[in-house]
Amino acid sequence: MVKGVPDRVSTDGLEEKLDARWSDEATFAFDRSKTREQIYSIDTPPPTASGSLHVGHVFSYTHTDLVARYKRMRGYEVFYPMGWDDNGLPTERRVQNYYGVRCDPSLPYVEDFEPPHQGTDGKNVKPADQVPVSRRNFIELCERLTTEDEQKFEQLWRRLGLSVDWSQTYQTIGADSIATAQKAFVRNLARGEAYQAEAPGLWDVTFQTAVAQAELEARDYPGHYHKVAFGRPGGEPVFIETTRPELIPAVVALIAHPDDERYQHLFGTTVTSPLFGVEVPVLAHHAAEPDKGAGIAMCCTFGDLTDVQWWRELQLPTRSIVRRDGRITREVPEWIEGGAGEALFGEISGMTTFSARKAIVEALRASGDLAGEPVATQRKANFYEKGDKPLEIVTSRQWYIRNGGRDGDLRDELLARGKELDFHPDHMRVRYENWVGGLNGDWLISRQRFFGVPIPLWYPVLASGDVDHENPIVPAEDQLPVDPTSQPPAGFTEDQRGRPGGFVGDADVMDTWATSSLSPQIVAGWERDEDLWQRVFPMDLRPQGQDIIRTWLFSTVVRAHLENGVLPWKNAAISGWILDPDRKKMSKSKGNVVTPMDLLVEHGSDAVRYWAASARLGADAAFEVGQMKIGRRLAIKVLNASKFALSFGLDPESGEGEILLDPAAVTVELDRAMLAGLAAVTEQATAAFEAYDHTRALEVTETFFWTFCDDYLELVKDRAYGAGTATGSAETTSARTALAIALDTLLRLLAPYLPFATEEVWSWWRTGSVHHAAWPTPDPLRSAAAGAEATNLTAAGNALAAIRKVKSEAKTSMRAPVLAATLAVPAADLAAVRSAVGDVRAAGRVTGDLVLTETAEGQGDLNVQGGMVTSGVELGEPEPRKKG
RNA sequence: GGGCGAUUGGCGCAGAUGGUUAGCGCGCUUCGUUCACACCGAAGAGGUCACAGGUUCGAGUCCUGUAUCGCCCA
Numbered sequence: 001m002v003k004g005v006p007d008r009v010s011t012d013g014l015e016e017k018l019d020a021r022w023s024d025e026a027t028f029a030f031d032r033s034k035t036r037e038q039i040y041s042i043d044t045p046p047p048t049a050s051g052s053l054h055v056g057h058v059f060s061y062t063h064t065d066l067v068a069r070y071k072r073m074r075g076y077e078v079f080y081p082m083g084w085d086d087n088g089l090p091t092e093r094r095v096q097n098y099y100g101v102r103c104d105p106s107l108p109y110v111e112d113f114e115p116p117h118q119g120t121d122g123k124n125v126k127p128a129d130q131v132p133v134s135r136r137n138f139i140e141l142c143e144r145l146t147t148e149d150e151q152k153f154e155q156l157w158r159r160l161g162l163s164v165d166w167s168q169t170y171q172t173i174g175a176d177s178i179a180t181a182q183k184a185f186v187r188n189l190a191r192g193e194a195y196q197a198e199a200p201g202l203w204d205v206t207f208q209t210a211v212a213q214a215e216l217e218a219r220d221y222p223g224h225y226h227k228v229a230f231g232r233p234g235g236e237p238v239f240i241e242t243t244r245p246e247l248i249p250a251v252v253a254l255i256a257h258p259d260d261e262r263y264q265h266l267f268g269t270t271v272t273s274p275l276f277g278v279e280v281p282v283l284a285h286h287a288a289e290p291d292k293g294a295g296i297a298m299c300c301t302f303g304d305l306t307d308v309q310w311w312r313e314l315q316l317p318t319r320s321i322v323r324r325d326g327r328i329t330r331e332v333p334e335w336i337e338g339g340a341g342e343a344l345f346g347e348i349s350g351m352t353t354f355s356a357r358k359a360i361v362e363a364l365r366a367s368g369d370l371a372g373e374p375v376a377t378q379r380k381a382n383f384y385e386k387g388d389k390p391l392e393i394v395t396s397r398q399w400y401i402r403n404g405g406r407d408g409d410l411r412d413e414l415l416a417r418g419k420e421l422d423f424h425p426d427h428m429r430v431r432y433e434n435w436v437g438g439l440n441g442d443w444l445i446s447r448q449r450f451f452g453v454p455i456p457l458w459y460p461v462l463a464s465g466d467v468d469h470e471n472p473i474v475p476a477e478d479q480l481p482v483d484p485t486s487q488p489p490a491g492f493t494e495d496q497r498g499r500p501g502g503f504v505g506d507a508d509v510m511d512t513w514a515t516s517s518l519s520p521q522i523v524a525g526w527e528r529d530e531d532l533w534q535r536v537f538p539m540d541l542r543p544q545g546q547d548i549i550r551t552w553l554f555s556t557v558v559r560a561h562l563e564n565g566v567l568p569w570k571n572a573a574i575s576g577w578i579l580d581p582d583r584k585k586m587s588k589s590k591g592n593v594v595t596p597m598d599l600l601v602e603h604g605s606d607a608v609r610y611w612a613a614s615a616r617l618g619a620d621a622a623f624e625v626g627q628m629k630i631g632r633r634l635a636i637k638v639l640n641a642s643k644f645a646l647s648f649g650l651d652p653e654s655g656e657g658e659i660l661l662d663p664a665a666v667t668v669e670l671d672r673a674m675l676a677g678l679a680a681v682t683e684q685a686t687a688a689f690e691a692y693d694h695t696r697a698l699e700v701t702e703t704f705f706w707t708f709c710d711d712y713l714e715l716v717k718d719r720a721y722g723a724g725t726a727t728g729s730a731e732t733t734s735a736r737t738a739l740a741i742a743l744d745t746l747l748r749l750l751a752p753y754l755p756f757a758t759e760e761v762w763s764w765w766r767t768g769s770v771h772h773a774a775w776p777t778p779d780p781l782r783s784a785a786a787g788a789e790a791t792n793l794t795a796a797g798n799a800l801a802a803i804r805k806v807k808s809e810a811k812t813s814m815r816a817p818v819l820a821a822t823l824a825v826p827a828a829d830l831a832a833v834r835s836a837v838g839d840v841r842a843a844g845r846v847t848g849d850l851v852l853t854e855t856a857e858g859q860g861d862l863n864v865q866g867g868m869v870t871s872g873v874e875l876g877e878p879e880p881r882k883k884g
Numbered sequence: 885g886g887g888c889g890a891u892u893g894g895c896g897c898a899g900a901u902g903g904u905u906a907g908c909g910c911g912c913u914u915c916g917u918u919c920a921c922a923c924c925g926a927a928g929a930g931g932u933c934a935c936a937g938g939u940u941c942g943a944g945u946c947c948u949g950u951a952u953c954g955c956c957c958a
Binding site for chain 1: 886887888889905909914915
């Protein structure tokens with residue numbers, strides 16, 4: 001029963017109206033009574049709450065929603081929760097700037113603290129002007145701001161039409177997440193997969209935190225090569241070229257490539273460092289690059305990662321002089337003490353590496369050990385991806401989780417997991433394999449930050465007052481979550497904190513990835529909701545960007561492999577980048593981002609989704625407003641064509657009527673041909689979706705839909721109209737029924753892409769949501785087609801086009817009647833055109849004779865109207881337009 | 885330097901297992917105020933498939949190399 005086809009249709013306002021309806025009716029609520037085989041579970045990426053969403057998010061999250069909606073219509077109960085990644089440094093930095101505060105863990109908590117600012121329009125508050133607050137106050141501010149951010153994010157996602165169950169949201173720093181991350185860590189610890197080590201590691205002096213390999217970014221950094229002489233007893237000096245002369249006091253060896261002819265005679269001998277007179281060996285190692293600088297390098301503890309490699313592989317002594325704050329150590333090291341350079345070291349101690357470099361260069365110049373002037377160079381330096389100073393390498397005590405970086409067996413197991421995972425597109429697997437194969441260390445998870453999941457450990461304080469790091473106090477699992485900086489371990493009281501015989505809490509938090517790598521465990525209720533866990537884990541799909549295969553995807557595989565012994569999901573769907581019109585990756589720093597909400601408001605959500613859907617997984621896509629306009633037209637066409645197709649059965653007086661969907665009523669050959677085509681389209685779209693190829697599914701559906709509108713609808717409109725009666729001849733009923741069946745099918749096929757327009761149309765004449773309607777299958781359509789050939793519609797369409805062409809060339813209205821014409825048709829299509837000739841005549845306004853003949857040899861061009869040719873055409877005057 | 889991907893009419897893209905005259909959309913040209921739609925419709929023009937070799941009866945499609953672009957890792 002038609003409930004109401006509006007007189008005028010519009011896409012405007014559909015987003016608010018339907019989001020509200022879906023919300024009220026809990027359309028996308030997860031029904032957890034379903035069993036694992038009936039469920040399709042999605043491990044959605046939690047966006048960084050303190051960041052801002054950009055077009056790339058809209059793009060990739062749409063890809064996920066297409067799958068979610070498709071699977072839901074296929075009858076799966078879709079588990080599609082949304083999370084917010086709010087822990088970590090990005091939030092801390094945003095809070096510092098937004099509220100004008102900074103965290104000082106030594107301060108006490110202040111009740112009802114109000115920060116000096118409430119948003120500073122993105123301007124940075126200078127560190128000197130930031131009000132220091134306690135750790136707990138700082139964390140409260142973090143929580144306050146992320147809550148606001150999350151609400152904005154949800155609004156955007158709702159407007160975009162993500163079919164998420166909004167009652168299932170989680171935060172990477174919510175209580176469940178903390179408990180999960182801590183429990184997983186404690187388990188890793190118990191199994192020996194987590195360990196602490198005092199080791200050289202990358203250190204960001206600005207943020208005062210250790211940084212993991214996955215967070216590195218190599219950037220060009222300007223520097224100077226300094227040609228520096230190392231002395232040889234009774235020989236020529238050896239010149240090295242270094243960009244970091246301030247590390248000369250930390251030198252432990254000179255190293256050249258074993259095959260380097262120039263240095264063969266030096267291997268096994270020793271040289272002495274300039275200024276400091278420290279004797280160091282000359283050694284051979286393959287990592288020395290003969291064509292870089294002088295080909296012989298000084299190895300310090302530690303100038304860069306190669307130094308660490310040499311230090312480890314050549315078992316060199318540790319002579320570290322750079323502290324965590326990026327300054328030279330205060331104490332004169334024992335290997336310099338009493339030597340020639342003791343006074344000089346005293347000068348540079350406490351300096352930043354930059355000032356120390358100046359001082360050392362001056363000293364080298366004075367001593368004559370600097371050959372020539374420093375030469376400017378661009379070198380690659382390691383940066384923390386969010387930092388702006390090159391990383392230093394300092395030795396510190398940190399926690400690690402094994403990830404195969406130092407263990408061949410585990411690496412092989414993880415590579416095998418990669419092979420088990422279905423990547424879409426498949427070649428993205430290579431990125432995983434390259435990354436896993438190239439790891440050279442375990443995963444450092446300690447972060448010396450505040451807003452994160454605390455490392456759930458305490459350490460005993462010995463009678464001597466020293467902290468016993470070797471014997472951490474581990475909480476029982478049922479105590480979790482814990483905050484060791486504010487809670488005492490079991491068996492202790494808070495007043496024993498820091499006292500001999502008492503304890504100290506680990507002050508560090510975990511790396512963000514150490515929590516988000518557990519997103520499947522967090523959303524699926526691992527050891528918290530066993531019932532849910534059994535229903536949704538291992539999950540079906542992990543959608544994400546290609547840039548975080550090495551981080552998020554890999555770390556999630558690591559955690560599930562270690563904890564659960566399985567792959568966390570069956571499929572990984574990888575979305576590409578959004579490129580601006582200059583083919584550059586869109587990013588905030590380049591100033592070429594577009595605010596997603598504005599985009600959705602301007603073009604409509606269906607339109608923006610269409611643009612996103614027209615890019616395949618893994619393929620970079622251009623930010624193309626034109627593509628959105630096409631999507632908008634498609635959505636409007638769906639509304640208009642539906643209104644038209646549904647109008648035929650209506651009583652002109654009441655505006656009501658019955659829409660028939662009985663396939664047996666489709667008796668006319670042309671109608672059956674259309675359904676045959678639709679059956680093929682349904683089959684292809686389904687196959688494409690099953691292969692995670694949403695673009696192909698859209699393309700075949702969309703192409704058919706336009707043909708349906710331009711040809712079929714035009715051909716049958718007169719017959720379907722049936723002189724304007726509510727009931728009609730069998731032919732009229734056939735057309736009306738075929739239109740309704742086609743519409744019913746097309747709306748479903750388009751529903752994942754255009755959730756708003758299709759739902760709107762659905763509401764005019766069907767009950768429930770189109771998003772819970774069954775995905776169409778080809779068989780019923782095929783049986784309704786009763787063996788008709790889809791090409792018969794093509795033939796009739798070509799016949800109509802041939803007639804239109806005559807009018808177009810005569811530059812006359814399509815309403816002009818054809819008083820007489822001969823239509824030559826290729827033999828193969830003659831029967832088809834003949835069977836549809838009544839519809840062709842009506843649509844072409846042929847009022848006189850229409851003679852059908854077979855095309856002669858050489859007549860017509862198959863590319864033009866299927867080789868059909870009109871001749872002997874007599875056109876009449878167009879009828880005057882009917883008034884009102 | 886290594887890896888992955890891309891290179892098809894002005895623009896954005898399709899083109900499984902190689903097979904007759906290479907498709908689609910936008911834009912463009914011409915025409916049409918048709919009562920579903922002017923956020924429209926009809927007709928039309930437009931490409932030596934980056935380049936150079938090779939395999940083949942036959943290559944946009946396979947192989948080799950080169951160039952340009954993007955991303956990732958050194």
